[in-house]
Amino acid sequence: MAQLWGGRFTKETDQLVYNFNASISFDKRFYEQDIRGSIAHVTMLAKQGILTEEEKKQIIDGLNGIREDVENGKLEITDKYEDIHSFVEANLIDRIGDAGKKLHTGRSRNDQVALDMRLYTRDEVLELDSLLKEILEVLLKLMKENVETYMPGFTHLQKAQPITLAHHMGAYFEMFRRDRLRMKDIYKRMNYCPLGAGALAGTTYPLDREYTAELLGFDGPTLNSMDSVSDRDYLIELLSAMSTIMMHLSRFSEEVIIWNSNEYQFVEIDDAYSTGSSIMPQKKNPDIAELVRGKTGRVYGALMSLLTTMKGIPLAYNKDMQEDKELVFDAIDTTKGCLALFTGMLRTMKFNDARMEESAKHGFTNATDAADYLVNHGMPFRDAHGIVGQLVLYGIEHKKALDDFTMEEFKAISPVFEEDIYDAISMKTCVEMRNTIGAPGKAAMEKVIALEEEYLYL
Incomplete structure (x- = not known):
């Protein structure tokens, strides 16, 4: 069992306790971030005269070799090691000897894991942003193609007023656009470097934390060493933002599921994103939309779990905080997968105009x-409201749309109606007359589409 803390102890850790305590099974995905952070750390140590230039070169060459061997499969990250930090350090010492023992100078696993998690999360925020941009591009394309594709708008799941498919897709564009803004906001707020905070009280070594932060692309160092190692706010914010993304995807999925039903037949989902039934040959099931809807609860669960974990933890670092990783990793993987699959389904879906x-x-x-x-x-x-209510009742009883009424039928309920009523209630007129910004009229939609295109590509 490779551990970094054996000197204080005279007995081996019980194997069950060791397994329970170890994090290598999930934090091994940090190997690239751990090595990246270590290279920046030793670069700074050499700049400050804490390491020699030769020691720096040996350590960096050794770290790069470990990274290369992990990536090409020559070196396996196994549960022989307690965590990713001990894996990297133990292998480094094996490769370069005593110089490798100086890697950990001026830092603790507490600030090291805080750094790794920030670096990893920062990378994932950028990937999530890229996936959100991709779904926005698909939505914008649908908006441009469907400014005159008329459909019912709904309230309470009942048909309310006519809109266009462009207008309906535009509502989701706004949702996912806000999701991107949240990603940008999270990135900006979390982009401060905790390395150099030590276990909780900094270090006596003359570290240049500003330099380390600069090397790793941060806006600066964190300003309180206790908060540096115990802050998980940025993960809670990310889980909250991903929960909102999943909620948007789930709402959209619900509509796709309804629209795909025999009763609606608004859409046909591509075969690549559908499945059949093992017993009913006529079935074409919207499984991707249903799974996205179902997986939303999984991401919500991660948010509630981390909030619950953090609510009773005193300053500074406590082992409870290790529980953040599996939750966040799973939620990120789930949200990225759902975004990618839903975007593919949306891109290939056919609409029955x-x-x-x-x-x-x-x-x-x-x-x-x-x-x-x-x-x-x-x-x-x-x-007027009362008279039109009578028209609707008559239409329901006689199974006729208002557009199909004869002039005699209109006048029987109100003599005010004239021939121009047919133009006034046509789908085209109903939509085209609504041209305040944000409405479904063609002129209004084209203004909005131009603004969305500018936002997306400029």
């Missing part, structure tokens, strides 16, 4: 516009 427009017509989504027609002809809105 005619079916969506027909659904809008037969859902009386133009009823509000019929009421507005009467108001524009001098009738008080409350009276």
Whole structure:
């Protein structure tokens, strides 16, 4: 059992205790970050005269060799080591001898793991941002192609008013755009270097923490050594942001599932993102959308777990904090996977334009516009509302859309109706007349699309 702390102890750790305490099974994914941080640390130690230039070169060459051997499969990270830090240090000493024993000068595993987690998380935030940009690109393409694709807009899952597919996709564009802003905000707030904080009280060595931070691309060093090793706020923020991303994906998935049903038939999911039934040959199931919806709870669970873990921990570092890693790793993997798969499904999905427009017509989504027609002809809105309610009731009883009423049927309920009612309640008119910014009218949508394109590509 390779450990960094054996001097104080006279007995071997019980194997069960060792296994329970060890983190190598999950923190081995830190190997690149651990080596990157160690190279910056020894570079700084040499600059400060704490290590010689020759020692620095030996250590950096040894670290680069370990990284290369791990990447090409020559060196395996096994549970012989307690954690990734002991793996790197033990292998370094084996390779270069006593110079390797100086790697840990002026630092603790506490600030080392804090650094590794920040470096890893920072890399993952950039990957999440890239995946969010990709889904935004797909949404923008759908918006540009569908400014005149009419469909019902819903409230309470009931058809409400006509909109366009571009407008509907635009709502999700706004959601995922906010998600990207959260990623940018998290990156900015977490981008400070904890290395040099030591176990909790800094060190007596004359470290240049600003230099280390600069080497690793941070905006500066953290300003309190106790907070440096015990801060997990940035992980809670990331889990919260990923929970919001998953909530957006889950809402979208729910709509895809509904739209894919036989009753709606608004979309056809590509075969590559669907599965069949083992017993019912007619089935084409929206499994990817359903799994995304299901995995949302998994990410929520990680957020609640870490909040619960952190709520009773006094300053500074405590072993409880090791529980952050598996939760965060799994949530990141889950969110990235869901974003990638959902984007692929959305990119290949076919929309049934005619079916969506027909659904809008037969859902009386133009009823509000019929009421507005009467108001524009001098009738008080409350009276117009009542008359259109009678029209809808008549349409339901006779299974007719408002667009299909004869003039006699309109006039039987109100003599105010004239031939121009047909143009006033057409899907095109209902949508095109709504041109305040943010509305579904073509002119308004084209302004928004130009703004979204500028945001995405400039």
